[in-house]
Amino acid sequence: MKNAVGYRVAVDQRRSPSASERKRDPERTRARILEAAAAEFGAKGYAATRTTDIAARAGVNKQLISYYFGGKEGLYKELATAWHAEGTAMASAEQPLEDVVKAFVMTTAHNRDQGRLWAWANLSGETPPVDAEFLRGQVEFLRARQQAGEIAADLDPNMLLLALMAAAAAPLTLEQTARQLGGEDPSTPEFAERYAEQLALLVRHLR
Amino acid sequence: MKNAVGYRVAVDQRRSPSASERKRDPERTRARILEAAAAEFGAKGYAATRTTDIAARAGVNKQLISYYFGGKEGLYKELATAWHAEGTAMASAEQPLEDVVKAFVMTTAHNRDQGRLWAWANLSGETPPVDAEFLRGQVEFLRARQQAGEIAADLDPNMLLLALMAAAAAPLTLEQTARQLGGEDPSTPEFAERYAEQLALLVRHLR
């Protein structure tokens, strides 16, 4: 079982009091910390995040961060090296490109914390937690769609993927500029919906 | 006269020794600090930047940051509220859209520090240092191009601008992902050139 952040949680259930009412529950604590950390790191970036804030949000003592993850950095790394499963799945099918792009946007719209983490990592020069596997798959997908005549032949799949990913993540990565632009809040599901629609429209013009 | 960062420098020249050989030169010092700060803030973001590093890079004593800018935050704000002149100019003409997009990419390719600063600001939730004026101008430009039949009628200029800006800045904001993608260094002028070409190609398909 995985929680929102993608971590194993409460695997074995053999003790009497049900997991939810136990006073001490390491799995739950771990999960809480991870969730809080994703939110904090996502919101402020690694350097500006305070371990105290993570602990407070998780409702636990800050020492537990060291206890479970070996400190701030360990916690961050755990977060960074672990979400692969989520996004990877949705790729590679024979769906039309526009649907894939739409899904892309909606994925970033939920999982905002993950997406922002990815953006932070990119800016700070870390190798972001997206395996090359996934990227290659997406490029191949684009190439296939191109061969199928769904994308103009003069476009380089690599470059196109880069542009599309950036565009899809724009409501996250350029949240403030987006807000300046339309006056509305780009973090709402409604905005994501409309934006996804527009991007889909855009790629439809690429054939 | 303005230096690379856009600040007034060496305004009056009435003292005997030429500015370049003076031992003490407040304008030069200010300019050096600003340049170093842009590089450091751009590279690591506000929180992770150390004033010591800025001073070292500028080759001056760190106290001068307080002396001239009232501390780290003052320095940052100075940097943030000041570059308008640069980008604003290049907009609004009657050029074809593809050329504008190309120029967009190339602008981010030079001025990397400024662009990264903008990206950091966006992520950290500050209102980024691009005045609404400029953005409105760009939207109007897109609308005009649309009316001229250069862009499909079903696209919303606001959304399109957001997507295009994100895409144009991708080699900056998604530098690491871009590197993973093509194996090559996305910070080189050559890459920017090719990427700009591709984006231009892309928008050409939007009509």
Next chain:
DNA sequence: AGAAGTTTCAACCGCTCGGTTGATTAAGTC
């Protein structure tokens, strides 16, 4: 040249923050 003001610097200060320590409490074991 000498005074006055400006610019620069080395040393220092206080605070914040991540991490550690050692005690306390709950859970599992026999």
Next chain:
DNA sequence: GACTTAATCAACCGAGCGGTTGAAACTTCT
């Protein structure tokens, strides 16, 4: 129920960082 082990917490610690201080070095003015 005693004993062992795991989980949690409050208090403390040292490093690192941004900022301040006070004096020295340079410029300008008269």
